[in-house]
Amino acid sequence: MTAVPLAPVRRWISRTQSSHRERGATLSSLYIGALSIAIIGGMFHRQVAEVFWPPAPDASALAAGSLVAVIYGLLYLALRRFGPLALSRPAASWLLPAPVSRRRLLLPSLRITGIVAAAIGATAALAIAGHAAPRAEAADEVALLVGGGALIGLALVLIATAAQAGGRWGEALDRVVGLVFAAGLAGLVASTTLDDAGSISSWPSVTTLGLVVGVAAVVVLAALAVVIRGLAATPSDRILEASRTAGTLFDTAFGIEPSFLTDMIERRYWARRHLRSTSLFPRLPVLVAQDVLLTLRRRSRLLWLLLGAALPVLLSSAPGWVLGAAVLVGCLVAGTTATGNVKTDAGNPVLLRLLGLSSRQAVLQRLWVPGVLAALWAALALTLLDVLGDLSSGPWWALGLVLGPMGAAAAVHRARVGFVRNELLPLDTPMGTLSTGPLVNAVMGPDMLLLGIPAWIAIGQGRLDWSTVLIQAVIAGAGARFYLVGTTGDDRTELSH
Amino acid sequence: MVDHPAVEVDGLHVGYGSTPVLVGVTLTVPAGRGVCVTGENGIGKSTLLRCVSGLQQPDEGAIHVFGGDPGATPEFWRAVVTTVEPPTWYPGLTAREHAELVCRAHGQDPSSAGVDEALERFGLATHADAIPPSLSSGQKQRLVLAIALLRPSSLLILDEPEQRLDREGRADVAGLLADYVAGGGSLLMASHDDAFAEASGAAITTMESLSAVTP
Numbered sequence: 120m121t122a123v124p125l126a127p128v129r130r131w132i133s134r135t136q137s138s139h140r141e142r143g144a145t146l147s148s149l150y151i152g153a154l155s156i157a158i159i160g161g162m163f164h165r166q167v168a169e170v171f172w173p174p175a176p177d178a179s180a181l182a183a184g185s186l187v188a189v190i191y192g193l194l195y196l197a198l199r200r201f202g203p204l205a206l207s208r209p210a211a212s213w214l215l216p217a218p219v220s221r222r223r224l225l226l227p228s229l230r231i232t233g234i235v236a237a238a239i240g241a242t243a244a245l246a247i248a249g250h251a252a253p254r255a256e257a258a259d260e261v262a263l264l265v266g267g268g269a270l271i272g273l274a275l276v277l278i279a280t281a282a283q284a285g286g287r288w289g290e291a292l293d294r295v296v297g298l299v300f301a302a303g304l305a306g307l308v309a310s311t312t313l314d315d316a317g318s319i320s321s322w323p324s325v326t327t328l329g330l331v332v333g334v335a336a337v338v339v340l341a342a343l344a345v346v347i348r349g350l351a352a353t354p355s356d357r358i359l360e361a362s363r364t365a366g367t368l369f370d371t372a373f374g375i376e377p378s379f380l381t382d383m384i385e386r387r388y389w390a391r392r393h394l395r396s397t398s399l400f401p402r403l404p405v406l407v408a409q410d411v412l413l414t415l416r417r418r419s420r421l422l423w424l425l426l427g428a429a430l431p432v433l434l435s436s437a438p439g440w441v442l443g444a445a446v447l448v449g450c451l452v453a454g455t456t457a458t459g460n461v462k463t464d465a466g467n468p469v470l471l472r473l474l475g476l477s478s479r480q481a482v483l484q485r486l487w488v489p490g491v492l493a494a495l496w497a498a499l500a501l502t503l504l505d506v507l508g509d510l511s512s513g514p515w516w517a518l519g520l521v522l523g524p525m526g527a528a529a530a531v532h533r534a535r536v537g538f539v540r541n542e543l544l545p546l547d548t549p550m551g552t553l554s555t556g557p558l559v560n561a562v563m564g565p566d567m568l569l570l571g572i573p574a575w576i577a578i579g580q581g582r583l584d585w586s587t588v589l590i591q592a593v594i595a596g597a598g599a600r601f602y603l604v605g606t607t608g609d610d611r612t613e614l615s616h
Numbered sequence: 617m618v619d620h621p622a623v624e625v626d627g628l629h630v631g632y633g634s635t636p637v638l639v640g641v642t643l644t645v646p647a648g649r650g651v652c653v654t655g656e657n658g659i660g661k662s663t664l665l666r667c668v669s670g671l672q673q674p675d676e677g678a679i680h681v682f683g684g685d686p687g688a689t690p691e692f693w694r695a696v697v698t699t700v701e702p703p704t705w706y707p708g709l710t711a712r713e714h715a716e717l718v719c720r721a722h723g724q725d726p727s728s729a730g731v732d733e734a735l736e737r738f739g740l741a742t743h744a745d746a747i748p749p750s751l752s753s754g755q756k757q758r759l760v761l762a763i764a765l766l767r768p769s770s771l772l773i774l775d776e777p778e779q780r781l782d783r784e785g786r787a788d789v790a791g792l793l794a795d796y797v798a799g800g801g802s803l804l805m806a807s808h809d810d811a812f813a814e815a816s817g818a819a820i821t822t823m824e825s826l827s828a829v830t831p
Contacts, residue, residue, distance in 0.1 A: 368617050386749065389708050392747075394708070396713055396744050401720075460706050463707065467701075474717070474722075611689065
């Protein structure tokens, strides 16, 4: 079959689309984008400089190595999650099945992804060097390191592109990179607890760095050529899936509605799983049994949650109130591990009607598993902080356990929030118009963390006694109880507020 | 509950904007009997069923289900099962587990309620471990009907239950609905298939005959 030249088709589409736009709309968008970056850059350039190049190096060698694993690992996982090769939804519908060159069709996507990944890789390299490298006149070394970072970013795009077109090795590699990312997080935690995590005392020589970066450049360019040659072999279903992801991502951004993306990720996760029916735990209330089953089926998420209990340690040198807030937010995140079913019921009560349960019965049962997860997570996180000496001795494990009802109420409240209400009146501020819908949506769930104020103060001060634990237990328990009574009824099934 | 008809509709008016859909509709479904409403597409069958299910408020008229108002109360939904709404499914729960969940919520033992037999009867035994969103539309329809018939209820409100079923499946479902009515249950359904309605043991009535004025 003869391939139709793609360039004239793209030009025609572009011309036709332009004719429907307002005159100068693209230029205006570019102007506003550039102006916004300039204004934000002008306002925050000191903070940005502090992030990328602080006055003195403040990270150990272990922290720098861990940051490499975390940032580049995350970049790879993000590339895999979003494609990396994707088309716009119209292109996926009309051009993918058309007799045009598949390689030429996908090249722009590879080009854009490559540029973005290289930019992120270079920026990350600059930041890591800025935090860990010694302060000396080292312009060439910095330039080479930044170039090396860009090459790593580009290499990750090429590997992810090959994995997108390849077989099951891609999934195995995802797991390996996930482990690297987890190891990086563990390394970061370790670097804050070790007295001597090593430091980088000198730059590598320009010759060595130049050689390494030069060889890497040759290898990456050769790999780029191979990937471009094989672009046409990327299966259509993978491109379609990535295109749907990209479309949903845009919908999420423009509609300021994160549930579009989270729902899609959830649907895809379960569609890939091969489940075997099991009996719901007969001794537990039916919805508790269902939540337990759902949670046990997401073991990898439980493992991440377990690892995440060490993350507050990273904030041990931050102000106490930041550490306290992080623990409370962690409770909310831990609780949301088991709120997928509440979200389903809140979105559409069809199943609750079939179950014949009142909203009060349903929410009461749905609070249990998130509560247990939040309690265990907080107990573990606070015990770790206690053991590592970031908090003075006290019954921190008990404080964690009594935070469970607060975490449960916050997580269930968050799951019941529903879609962003874009009909709410916007607020005029000196900085411009502020949409209140997304703002209200964002605070629902986190607002319940106010029930953890006693714990927040105790963590902030680093001191704890049993009376504080008792006060926290009463406030969290009573708050969850009021939440249940105030937002549900025995005479209705609907969970939405 | 048995002293009252299963469904009593009197002088029901429903319109969408300025377009009247139901005008003076009157209908009675005696307890322990089945009624099937037929009529062409767009005549208001689903609207009628939604109103009887309490999922849509009529503009005028009275609706009583077992002598009470249709509503959102758990008591109502313990007595009434409807397939008027498109179903949603819980994440990470297989077809069999959905059936078991519903049985257990109604205090039934899944084995003695016959979960496996129901899935077998509806041709879903080989799909018991599938998550419902991965099933075809016909399989989802059969799963909804299987669950609707598994759990205890006094009234079934079904919107075109024969849709997306093959001929054999229709005969099976009709037989099960006839058994449900014979066992004392009440049935209100909308259908395009007179033979299916007859096999279900339901008395057939047309939407035109229920309306005071044909819209």
